[in-house]
Structures are given as C-alpha cells and as structure tokens.
Amino acid sequence: MNKIEHIGIAVNSIKLAGDIYQKLLDTVIYKTEEVVSEGVITSFLQAGPNKIELLEATNPDSPIAKFIAKRGEGVHHIAFEVNDIVTEIARLKAEGFTLLNDEPKPGADNKLVCFVHPKGTNGVLIELCQSNSY
Secondary structure (H helix, E strand, C coil): CCEEEEEEEEECCHHHHHHHHHHHHCCCEEEEEEEHHHCEEEEEEEECCEEEEEEEECCCCCHHHHHHHHHCCEEEEEEEECCCHHHHHHHHHHCCCCECCCCCEEEHHHEEEEEECHHHCCCCEEEEEEECCC
C-alpha cells in the first residue's frame, strides 16, 4: 500500500457537510458524482496532499444509510492507494483478511476499489483504490 488515498465521511447531506468542510479546509469541492452501484453521492475535497470524500446515501438500503442509522454521521472508511489491486486482494486474502468483494469494482473518482471487512481491522473499514484502470 502506497499511502492514504482519502478518508471517507458518511453524511446526511452533501450540501450541508460540503459547506462545513469547504470552510474548515479552506478549499472547494472539486468533484461530485453518483456511484449507483453503492447507492451514494460522493463529493471530494483536497487540502494539500490529503483528500476527504463525503458520502451521502441515495436510498435507505445503501451501506451509507445503514452506517448512519447505526452509528450516526462520521468517519466511514480509510482508503489506501495501491499499484495493483488484484495482487493486493490476493495478498490480503492469503494473510487471512476478509474482503467484502472478491474482485475490484468501479468506484468514485475514477478508481477500482475493494473493501476489507472491519472485523479484521479493529473496526475500521479499509478501502483499496487503484487509479484509472477501467
């Protein structure tokens, strides 16, 4: 894993949270998009080398809606950049980690993604991200 790619924050409203984070980080949202397969709208902000992804549910069955119902708004996941997501998935499986998807899938911000179950990572959902590969 190369670096933290972004930190994902589950929010009830992209608009309200976006206003807060733009003021807080003294930057602007550079991208907003819907990821239909995950039932979310995402917005990205960048402050220096660091990125924040705000995630708003588009339906009550989405993982973000369920997360907020159970835990409230807040940090949802930490994403790590990887060079070869397929190799990293195989490595993590061999190490005994449980993955939420066995194959990488298209995610937000033009990335291939895969999630590591939080039960094996001290309660933290981990996302693997590979840039521009689909």
